[in-house]
Amino acid sequence: MKANRFVLGLILALGGLSRAWSAPSVSFKVGWFPPGGYYQPIQLINAGEVGSSIDAFVDITFPSTENYTITPKDIVFTEGSGCPGQTTTFSASILMCSVLPNYPSSGQTTKRYHLPQLFPTQNHHSGAWTVSTSADWDYQRVMPPPPPIVNGHLTLAPISITTRNLLLTDVKNGVTGQPEGYCLFDPDDPALNTIQVQYTIDDKNWGVGDPRNQTQITVYIYKSDQTLVKTITETRPGPGAYITPPWDGRNGQGQLIPKGVYLFKVYGLQPTGAHHNGPDTDQDKSVLLTISESKSQVTAYNEANGASTIRANYRLFDAGNPRQNASQANVRTFDPSPEQVAGPTSGGGVTNPPGAPNPVWNEVIFLMAITIPGEYTHLVSALDNHPTEDKAHRPHLPALQRGHRVLHPLADNYDLFGQTNRADLKARTRQKCLADGTAYAAWARGGQGAEAIMDDLPQDRLFHFAGHGDPKKDEGQHHLGGGILTTTDPILAQRAEPEEEGYFIEDLDLSYVRLAVYEGCNTAVTHPDYGNIMLRTVSQGAQCAVGFTTDIRYFPDTNYPDQPSPYITWADAFWQALAQGKTDLITGNPNGNPTTVAEALSWAAERVKSNYGGNYFGFNNFSRAGNDALKIVPAG
16 A cells, blocks of 8 residues: 555643643644655644555654653554454554654654554555544653653544555556447457557555556456456556557467457556565456346347347346445447447346345346347446445446357348349248347348358258249259259259269258248159258258248239238248247237247148138148247247
């Protein structure tokens, strides 16, 4: 700890005493030595700032025209509010006395009794408390005739003390200036391809340039799940504002970390013996409050504006005693770009019941439009509400944030017949009402070729294709199945010959795919050379796939507008049943009870039949492979 100038003076006049002589006019003053050990003029103040090796003094001033011996017997310092409490007594035998120059005026003598290392066994970090002081003393006049010893007790006014030692402040990201312990990193973006951290070291224990101010700074960089990816260590000479050298995002193994949101905290350490009996440490985050667990999910999707309702939950762990509610919490959400797309959304006061074995889940609700597929990061920042702990100097510090990374599943929907055909549009709209722990990022991608579809499919969770399922139809192989026809080349289940060139499902790892729907003629038919695209999709890892065993059609296709109308497509009926349940045939409203894949297939066939009548056929000739009891968890 460090000492600013602090002096508390109390001058008390002693009244006359009996016995043939008068007690001298004596004053007592107690104070602390400021930095460097030099003494400042007396000031009658009631608060100050002191350092860690608290060297105190007691000054006794008396007339120098008479020869008196004045000896403090005991000087007692008792800590009070703001600290655990400790009483330290200095007896006369250990006091170091020196005669100061005449003070405060000529004709007086001041003796200073030096009390080295007040409270030497206790590490006083930053904080504020009260110390009460008192002195027992006696004095006698040594000139004849010898007077008796006169005892006395003096109670000095309570002293309000503030201490501060090593302190890290103004910690924030050095590039974007974010003060809440996170940084954005993107190796391909010149503005985000380095990470730097700003911080200020504040230390009032020693003078400028004193080697005891040397501080080892460690910056810890974490992934959003608090997995440590990098440790940066540097040594600073003392108080001042600093910024870490640019870090290129490579971890300890030299590997480049992926773009995303990363957390950091800064920790300072000064050498053993610099201030106390042990090293003095500080960090820029709460040492009492942490985010122990977090989760988030989509609870609703607004079809009109494309916004999803996000529910973020988090648990707090409080190591303080007693436990305290956090003062507030904020949630921020970052997309894969990485950009902040939601927040800060305030959670208000958040709770952590004292003694609870399982802290409660706190909740924040906010709206967010999901526009980029991939991994999103939700960061929770809870502010500490302890008034005096964390070395008693910085209440309301944020806990080290725990990010909840969620994968927004992809749903690509292709329609052979154009960029904005009804099948892919309807599939996209209904899929956005689904949630698998979060909302689907669904797309309508009409008129795409085989290469684009094959690139997207392995990353999809849901897949829908509407078009022709007779890829070899032009070769006289109508109804033989085996694949689908795109705007460029066919996609087939497998190769007929080992070296055959083309686009084949057998080349894909489809373990991410939950459901693939091939809305095309004969997409569940096995070709003698190219196999069965529905079955092959499941064998490559998909949980479920859907196809048809005959031609499918409703007429006349061109008479129905692209926008919603009383008419529906098979895709609309199928995906709505999965997301929201079967619809009322009169009102058109879903019943809110999502169905299985098998149930949705049957319902969709009935719905298009009721709409198109005799201009419909083939949609009841569906087939499926894999888990047809699969339910896609709805957002609601």
